Structures are given as structure tokens and as C-alpha cells.
Amino acid sequence: METLRVLELYSGIGGMHYALKKSGISGQVVAAIDINTTANQIYRHNFPDTPLWNKTIEGISLDEFNELRFDMILMSPPCQPFTRLGLQRDIADPRTKSFLYILNLLPRLSQLPRFILLENVKGFESSSARQCLVEKLLKCGYTFQEVMVSPTSVGIPNSRLRYFFMAKISTEAICSKDSQLSLLPAETESSQEPTLSIPLQPLTKEEEMEGHVHYKLETTNDVLRKRTQNSDLSVRQIQDFLEPEENVDIDRYLVPSKILLRYALILDIVKPICRRSICFTKGYGRYVEGTGSVLQSCLETETESVFKYLDQVSQEEKLQHLLRLKLRYFTPREVANIMGFPQSFSFPEQIPNKQRYRVLGNSLNVAVVATLLHQLIKC
Numbered sequence: 001m002e003t004l005r006v007l008e009l010y011s012g013i014g015g016m017h018y019a020l021k022k023s024g025i026s027g028q029v030v031a032a033i034d035i036n037t038t039a040n041q042i043y044r045h046n047f048p049d050t051p052l053w054n055k056t057i058e059g060i061s062l063d064e065f066n067e068l069r070f071d072m073i074l075m076s077p078p079c080q081p082f083t084r085l086g087l088q089r090d091i092a093d094p095r096t097k098s099f100l101y102i103l104n105l106l107p108r109l110s111q112l113p114r115f116i117l118l119e120n121v122k123g124f125e126s127s128s129a130r131q132c133l134v135e136k137l138l139k140c141g142y143t144f145q146e147v148m149v150s151p152t153s154v155g156i157p158n159s160r161l162r163y164f165f166m167a168k169i170s171t172e173a174i175c176s177k178d179s180q181l182s183l184l185p186a187e188t189e190s191s192q193e194p195t196l197s198i199p200l201q202p203l204t205k206e207e208e209m210e211g212h213v214h215y216k217l218e219t220t221n222d223v224l225r226k227r228t229q230n231s232d233l234s235v236r237q238i239q240d241f242l243e244p245e246e247n248v249d250i251d252r253y254l255v256p257s258k259i260l261l262r263y264a265l266i267l268d269i270v271k272p273i274c275r276r277s278i279c280f281t282k283g284y285g286r287y288v289e290g291t292g293s294v295l296q297s298c299l300e301t302e303t304e305s306v307f308k309y310l311d312q313v314s315q316e317e318k319l320q321h322l323l324r325l326k327l328r329y330f331t332p333r334e335v336a337n338i339m340g341f342p343q344s345f346s347f348p349e350q351i352p353n354k355q356r357y358r359v360l361g362n363s364l365n366v367a368v369v370a371t372l373l374h375q376l377i378k379c
């Protein structure tokens, strides 16, 4: 196959570029475009030979796009207008303007790209932006497929359910047979992760009696779901993604006492043998609830034994109990590992951790996109 000329829009730290490399497709990124200076520094550090345009997409002319003669567009438009927790202003949100600009430009290109892959959050599937995308691409003669995929589908112990739109300029439909992913059609109204094929195991009587279930602010369903995830052998263990212990300056990553005392009950705690973790978002390391899991690094202490009596002891004792677990944040390198970034990926030294988590949280799972790209091109 000839080398595809790829346009990477909203390139961030280059998740799409890494996915293209990992997919084995012969492709060259002819331009990457983003306005975030921190993300651009990181992109340039890792891909010094790729032309990176620090410009707003809507400020780029049709002629400039035409000169690139691209065969493929990879893009992750800003997701804030579509997140379920946000205002969902959709196409009325100024952050959607550049995406609509691209859609309007598309039919006027001197050569239509053969392939398009778009990534976005759950919520995009029911947006007007998605409606515009579908109408425009059908008019231009594309066939397309939409899926929701989480990294657990490719054996990675992390939940990050995302919407993907894959289009091909051809009369042939994109085939999904032989796909290694268990794909959930995007239209399905389900908040469940698509991979839970193992039946839920009920708690034993003893566990029920012991009040095992509610030792943290967890419902029985939470406990069962986590247990099911941890016993899914098609997913790797967290320990495969950790840095060697001697490389981690543990004092730098321990969850501070103040946070332990206030938020211990809502932390999502995982151990190295677990096969699950929650989505790492851009607030990881700064905000607590729902921004990503923390790691229990002392394994001699039973998590349950610590949590069981917390409400019966003084603040000082409570802290002493919690400290025994040695709860720490995943390092940015470990988050990058979980998100499928290769070892060759690195951060320029001067980028502070807070920014590292932020750009990773905005990025995507490289292994998931690589598999989808492979599927889009190869069949």
C-alpha cells in the first residue's frame, strides 16, 4: 500500500499520530494542527520532523488545506460541548466552530480524503454536530461506522468509553467482521462498558453478613462490577503498566493527608493485581472525585480492614490507618503506559506534572485507535 498523507487536526500530544504508527499502516502526518502551546511543545519534542501548525483551524484557508493533499483526516475535536456533565451546548458552543468550519470546507477540497476517523466523548452520538457530520459525509459519498469503545476491549485495565466515527470514501461498507473488539453500536443507549461478558458473581453469605459491601461509599453493584472486572482474564493487570518501584519517588506521589482525611471514602483504589482503573481525566492529581484511580502500594495491609472502622475512630487514628495503605497517584509515565503510549514517548523535562496529567487526560487510548484504524483501512 502506498504511504497515506495524513492530516492530524486537534493534535494535542499526538495520540492519533502514535495510533497511526502502532496500527502498522504506512502513513505520514503531513500536518498536525493545535493551538495549545504546552501540548505543542510535547508534540514537537516527540515528532521533531512533523510539520506542526500552531494555528486555529478556522484560520486556515482552503488553499492551505489543498496544498497538503491529504488522504486521511484524524481528529479529536474539543469534547466540552458534548460531555454529559457539561452544559451540552453542542453547535452553539464556540468550541464547535472549528469543527463546523472543517465540515463546510470538506466538499470544496480539490481532492476528498479517502479516510476519516473522529474521536469524541460519549454524548457526541446524540449531538447536532454529529448530525451535521453524517449529513455532510453522506452527501460527499462516504460510508461510515460508529462505535463506542473502552480500552478494556483491547485488554487494557482502564475505562475510557469513547465515541468513534470512521468513514471511507467508497461504495463498500466498512466491515467489522474479524474485528478483535467487542464493539457497541454508538446508538445503543447504555452506560455500561461494552466488554462485560463474564456473568456477575453474587456475594457470598459471609461477605453480606460482614457488611463487606459498604465499607466505602460503594453500592453492592459497584462491588460486583469491580469484582467482575478484576476477574476478566482478557484484560491485563495494572502491574504491567507500572514503573519499577525504584524509579518512583514515592513521597512525591503519595496522596496527601488532607485529601485522605476528607475524601478517603470516594477515592477509587486499585492494587497492582487489579484488572481495572477508572478514566484518567485532566484534573488527575488535583481534584479527587472521578478523575482517576489511585494505587495502593502497601499490599500487606488489607484495604477492608482499614476502611471498616474509620467512622469509629478519632481523626488522628483515622489518618494513621489510611497512611498504612500508602495510597499514591499513578505517575504521568504510568498513565501514559495505560493509555497505550509507547516507551519512546516522553515529556520535555520542564513540563510540570500538573500539565502532564492535563494533556494526557485530554488525549486518547492509542491502542484502541490503532485497532480501529487497522479495521478502517484493511477491510
Ligand code: SAH
Binding pocket: 010, 011, 012, 013, 014, 015, 016, 033, 034, 035, 036, 039, 055, 056, 057, 058, 075, 076, 077, 078, 079, 098, 359, 362, 363, 364
Ligand atoms: N487527540 C489529542 C487531544 C485532543 S483534545 C491528543 O492525543 O492529545 C482537543 C485539542 O484541540 C486541544 O489540544 C486543543 O488545544 C485543540 N483545539 C481546540 N480548538 C482548536 C482550534 N480551534 N484550532 C486548533 N486546535 C484547537
